[in-house]
Amino acid sequence: MPASVRSVVRDLDRHWRRQGVPRVLRSSVADDVTADLVAAQRSGRSVEVALGMDVLQFAEQVARANGWSVPWPLYGRMLASAAVGAAAAIVVGFALVLPSTVLALDGVGYVLRALGVEFGPAGPGAWYAPLVYAVYVLFGVAFVVAVLGAVRRGLRYGRRVRETLRAGTVLLPLSAALSVPAAVAVAHLNHFSGAPLVVASEFGLVLGAAAAALVAARSWALRQPAEG
Amino acid sequence: MRGSLDLCVLAAVDQRPGHAYELASRLADAGLGDVSYGTVYPLITRLRRAGLLLEQQEPSPVGPPRKVFSLTDAGRAALRDWLAQWRRSTSDVESVLRATGVWAARTP
Known part of the structure; x- marks a missing residue:
């Protein structure tokens, strides 16, 4: 040719x-x-x-x-992009943010002890709880931002991307609000086991719900009337 | 012009089925010199999707099989209707031009 x-x-x-x-x-x-x-x-x-x-x-x-000037669903491309964003968020979260938070909390505990603060028999956990929850919430926000950012990039030439992201901003946290307690319940039922199958099912619950939320967001966006 | 191009494409296919490029060349040779393959190909696609043209694969001696377009029954009926419409509208316009005197005055 x-x-x-x-x-x-x-x-x-x-x-x-x-x-x-x-x-x-x-x-x-x-x-x-x-x-x-x-x-x-x-x-x-x-x-x-x-x-x-x-x-x-x-x-x-x-x-x-050919009748191709339509908003194609692009579910596969969207989920593949979301998986990249989620993987990046998880790797960064687990490899950097969470260990450094634990170290920081240890440091805070050490300083408080050095200052003579009495923790009682339960230890310093009560002092840490709000901080730990705040870190998890921040991690959740970063996860949502990373996933939506990756979806935005993956669908950059597609249509109804803004509507998809708007719906995803609502549905992703909602899915997490349902799936994270479910994953914690699974962990609790398994005595917080670190067995691969248990951990995989916990991740599966959260990521599966996130994927379903994204598909629902895209599906909703595609049903919206065309702008203009 | 778009409607008249549809008519021309149907007429070219009616004359003899052919590939998109061949049909574009035939139209250019027949007098539509400004009409390119780039204009004709989307038009053929639209007519095929409207059920007026039939697409068939034909083996090519120099490459992959090629699509040859021919008229469907609906295409033949559309050609007949559009031709009648064309004759009617051109004769109506000519009548107006003659009645206003422009036809005789400006005809070289």
Whole structure:
């Protein structure tokens, strides 16, 4: 295939892919256009002359003619992006924030003891509880922000992204409010076991609920009437 | 112009089924020199989706199978209707131009 045809077809495919057009649809049309443009070159016409317009303009016209100018669901791309954001938040949270918080709390306890504060038989836990909860809440907020940020990036060429993020901002914390107590209950029932299956089911509960919340948010966003 | 291009494409396909590029070339050769493949291909796609054209794969000696477009029964009926409409509207316009005297005065 001539390089100029390859370049045009690559630009077309990229444009349609960014719009979320499924591969099976765009590859059929890309094959078709490729064959036609190769024929045009064989007959002595350049690709530019054959198209008679800008590549993106042609891509848009073909998309409209095929009925592709619709907000594609992009659930797979959204969940894959969300998984990247969630993984980043979990890694950063568990690897950096939580251990450093524990160390900081130990440091606070040491200072309080040095100052002669009496903790009683329960130890300094009562002093720490609000701090620990605050750290978890902050971690939760950071998790939601990371996931929504990743979704925003993943869907940057899609439609109804703003509505999806708006709904996600409500539904993700709601899902956490339901799934985190459920995960804690599972942990409690298993005596806070660190067994892989138990930990995996706790993570599964929270992440599964978050995924369901995102799908619900996207689904809601797609049902909204078009703006303008 | 868009409606008349639809009519031209249907007429070209009626003359002989063909690939999108071949149809665009035939239209250009027939007098629509400004109409490019880039204009004709989306139009063919729209007509196919409207059920006026039928798409069939045809083996190609130099590459992957290619799509050949032919008229469906609905396409033939649309061509007939649009042709009648075209004749009627052009004759109406010509009548107006003749009645106003512009036709005779400006015809070279």
